[in-house]
Amino acid sequence: MFIARQAYIMTMIDDDRKYEFSWDLIGDLEMGRPNLGPNVRLEVYRLMQYVLRDVLEQRYGTEEADSIFYDSGRLAGIKFFQNVIEDAEDLSAFVNSVQNALRDLGIGIFRVEKSDPEDGSFVFCVFEDVDCSGLPDLDHTVCTYDEGFIAGLMEAFTGSGYDVKETDCWCTGDRTCRFTVKRR
Amino acid sequence: MTDDAENALRRLLHLLNKGREPKDAWEPEESLEPHYEALRDDIKEVQGHLRELSAGRITGDIRTTGYTAGLLKNLQANLLHVTWQAKRISEGDLSQRVDFLDEFSESFNSMAAALQANRKELEARQEQLIGLNERLSSEVEERRKAQESLALANHKLMILSSITRHDTLNQLTAARGYLELQSSLVTEDERASRYNDKAISSMDNIADLIEFGKEYEKVGLEGPRWAAVSSMLENLGSGLIDLEEDCDGLEVYADPMMDKVFYNLMDNAERHATGATLIRVSHRMDDGILEIIWEDDGPGIAESDKERVFERGVGRNTGFGLFLIREILQMTGLTVREDGKEGSGARFVITVPDGKHRLKPSPCSDMI
Numbered sequence: 001m002f003i004a005r006q007a008y009i010m011t012m013i014d015d016d017r018k019y020e021f022s023w024d025l026i027g028d029l030e031m032g033r034p035n036l037g038p039n040v041r042l043e044v045y046r047l048m049q050y051v052l053r054d055v056l057e058q059r060y061g062t063e064e065a066d067s068i069f070y071d072s073g074r075l076a077g078i079k080f081f082q083n084v085i086e087d088a089e090d091l092s093a094f095v096n097s098v099q100n101a102l103r104d105l106g107i108g109i110f111r112v113e114k115s116d117p118e119d120g121s122f123v124f125c126v127f128e129d130v131d132c133s134g135l136p137d138l139d140h141t142v143c144t145y146d147e148g149f150i151a152g153l154m155e156a157f158t159g160s161g162y163d164v165k166e167t168d169c170w171c172t173g174d175r176t177c178r179f180t181v182k183r184r
Numbered sequence: 185m186t187d188d189a190e191n192a193l194r195r196l197l198h199l200l201n202k203g204r205e206p207k208d209a210w211e212p213e214e215s216l217e218p219h220y221e222a223l224r225d226d227i228k229e230v231q232g233h234l235r236e237l238s239a240g241r242i243t244g245d246i247r248t249t250g251y252t253a254g255l256l257k258n259l260q261a262n263l264l265h266v267t268w269q270a271k272r273i274s275e276g277d278l279s280q281r282v283d284f285l286d287e288f289s290e291s292f293n294s295m296a297a298a299l300q301a302n303r304k305e306l307e308a309r310q311e312q313l314i315g316l317n318e319r320l321s322s323e324v325e326e327r328r329k330a331q332e333s334l335a336l337a338n339h340k341l342m343i344l345s346s347i348t349r350h351d352t353l354n355q356l357t358a359a360r361g362y363l364e365l366q367s368s369l370v371t372e373d374e375r376a377s378r379y380n381d382k383a384i385s386s387m388d389n390i391a392d393l394i395e396f397g398k399e400y401e402k403v404g405l406e407g408p409r410w411a412a413v414s415s416m417l418e419n420l421g422s423g424l425i426d427l428e429e430d431c432d433g434l435e436v437y438a439d440p441m442m443d444k445v446f447y448n449l450m451d452n453a454e455r456h457a458t459g460a461t462l463i464r465v466s467h468r469m470d471d472g473i474l475e476i477i478w479e480d481d482g483p484g485i486a487e488s489d490k491e492r493v494f495e496r497g498v499g500r501n502t503g504f505g506l507f508l509i510r511e512i513l514q515m516t517g518l519t520v521r522e523d524g525k526e527g528s529g530a531r532f533v534i535t536v537p538d539g540k541h542r543l544k545p546s547p548c549s550d551m552i
């Protein structure tokens with residue numbers, strides 16, 4: 001089943017769009033930041049994420065805000081797969097590649113707990129997750145963007161749609177984020 | 185702290201250390217009950233999970249939250265991941281690596297890398313072997329083809345020489361007949377009849393040469409085989425010379441023309457061993473080397489002729505017999521020499537190297 005790399009994006013071509021994402025928007029980091037370099041403190045990333053979430057929730061409600069976060073993550077996952085993840089012939093190579101990329105870019109420590117490619121079900125863990133590690137305990141998981149991100153990666157790699165749910169999160173006192181992944 | 189509380193805590197600790205469920209450690213006052221119960225249940229659950237994990241059952245669902253439970257989940261996630269990695273390795277995927285698990289990562293990764301290197305080396309060697317094998321089989325194939333064309337060429341040559349021989353002998357017979365007729369006519373000049381006789385004798389020699397060619401051609405034509413010495417000696421004795429032998433069960437690995445060796449030795453004796461009455465064929469084994477000894481009771485061979493007799497054309501007849509013997513024996517590494525004493529008979533010794541002779545038990549031997 002992991003044979004074709006049939007990434008597809010459902011975004012429609014729309015001439016009226018102002019912010020349609022393309023990898024070019026990441027910019028030329030070497031040229032743009034010769035002194036400061038490509039890194040920025042995690043606080044800044046989280047500041048942006050959580051205020052954005054705040055405003056989205058105020059304006060559209062919790063459910064819609066989560067949905068927007070999930071979809072953004074999914075689009076990011078697809079783009080990330082296309083631009084960063086090395087060509088992978090099989091699941092093992094894909095896992096290796098994701099593990100390396102997430103480690104090298106400081107996103108998190110990616111680990112597989114279970115994989116059943118036939119059934120299309122997986123359990124992935126991300127330790128030291130960029131979004132939630134170190135956050136105070138809450139009564140809910142927070143890595144909605146990561147759920148979408150993993151769904152996007154799987155979708156781009158396999159060509160099938162996936163549902164991803166975070167079952168454990170740093171914020172629920174679990175010290176690691178655990179995601180169940182299921183083919184639709 | 186009240187005595188009650190202190191006792192309860194002591195009791196709780198005691199139960200914890202004994203690995204027992206801390207259920208009835210304390211009967212708290214009503215306001216403290218929910219806190220106490222929560223604490224008790226947490227401890228109970230953590231204990232339960234630790235028990236499961238330490239027994240190797242790592243897939244259990246940990247539903248508690250909080251720092252301690254989080255650590256447990258961390259441990260569980262790591263164990264599950266490592267198990268998954270080990271499974272990949274057992275399925276032959278050696279590309280997996282474990283990050284950030286300290287010494288474990290190091291040993292796991294170096295093990296996987298070593299396995300991967302080993303496998304690569306094995307694969308390279310296998311490839312080498314396959315290549316070698318392919319080269320070998322193509323060489324074998326080439327050799328087979330060469331052998332085939334050689335056999336074909338041989339076959340053609342045989343046919344050609346057989347036809348030539350046949351026709352030459354016919355012509356020779358005709359020419360000899362005419363010469364004989366002419367001898368009866370030419371009478372006045374004594375020289376003419378002498379020359380005629382010489383020409384006839386030359387023609388007989390030519391016929392002998394052609395006969396020899398016929399035999400010699402067959403040497404080495406077919407692969408060697410095992411032959412019983414006794415059966416080759418059978419029926420060799422003539423009316424004049426008897427033959428005795430002690431070579432029962434002895435077999436030699438030789439050219440299919442091997443029987444001609446003994447035939448020619450007998451022919452040689454009949455022609456040259458004037459007055460001989462007995463041939464004795466015996467054998468001797470020395471350090472894996474077999475010697476077959478052929479002796480007659482004729483006049484023997486002069487010291488100076490011992491080697492020369494094996495040369496082509498030496499001898500009172502056509503002188504091809506002993507030459508042919510050597511050629512036949514040589515096909516499988518056998519040799520022959522003459523080492524008799526002049527005056528007490530000829531003695532031919534055939535030497536058979538180790539591996540080229542064997543003793544076949546006679547069919548009656550196990551009845552004794």
Ligand SMILES: [Zn+2]
Pocket residue numbers: 129132141142143166168169170171176177
């Ligand atoms: Zn999380």
